Amino acid sequence: MEDESGIFARESAYLERYVQLGIASGRVISVSFPAAPEDDAEPDHPLLERVVAYLEGERDDFEDVTVALTVPTAHRTVLEATRAIPYGEQVSVERLARTAGLDADSDDDRNVVRDALASNPAPLLIPDHRVRDGPSAAPPEVEQRLRSLEGL
Template sequence: MNDEAGIFASESEFLDRYVQFGAAQGRVLSVTFPASPDDEAASDHELLDRIEDYLSGVEDDFADVTVALTVPTDQRGVLEAVREIPYGEQVGVAQLLRMTPDMDPDDDEDVRTARTALADNPAPLLIPDHRVRDGPSAAPAEVEQRLRSVEGL
């Protein structure tokens, strides 16, 4: 991803809404799916092209895209583990916790932490919370379902 900073958005016919992200210093700060883009949003960015390709069925794990995670450390571990779930595969929250260092799927507080991390995910799609079948997603429900359908989940 280039070092261009700003807000970028592109309309997705597949999602029936826009895909918008904020970036600075080569890092994605957030991904949202608004009905209309920010007035300041630019529409030309290589990541928007990749997202469009992904939504049309081109496999992409976006592993090379750096996401600036400004979340508590325990939630960061959960979101980093989510990025390790391969394209086209899904896990449950318990399995996600087993994948996350220092987290226990039998600990109610760890389960709450994981669910909070998923619900507050700053960059759904790039941090593919739609691959966690029994957890919340930060993306709107209809977007989550369409992302799951792209990957055959």
């Protein structure tokens, strides 16, 4: 995947929509869930194979997948902490704030967490669906299916 770039998409029966990956220089720059893929999206990519297997019930933490985060530093810290939430577990916004080194008692810091989750460029790979009282960058129906898949 080192030098690959492009848009890759595959339909998911479980999600009832497509999973679309944007990849630049072998790094994931976006994950989205459109009703129809981009016209130039390719259907085959090893990471898409893993995502489909995950959506069919195979556990995968996608820990080895490189996600290019071009976000503010505070958001990066939150999203990196979100990536560390294990499969099948969930945390609160407050706990995630503490894990990210923020003040869980501060409204401003909790808002930083919520803003980071809402603007997550790679939902599923950065599993914002595991934050029970935070927003997800995935559409609500996708978030609920991901939560259900992991028993949350």
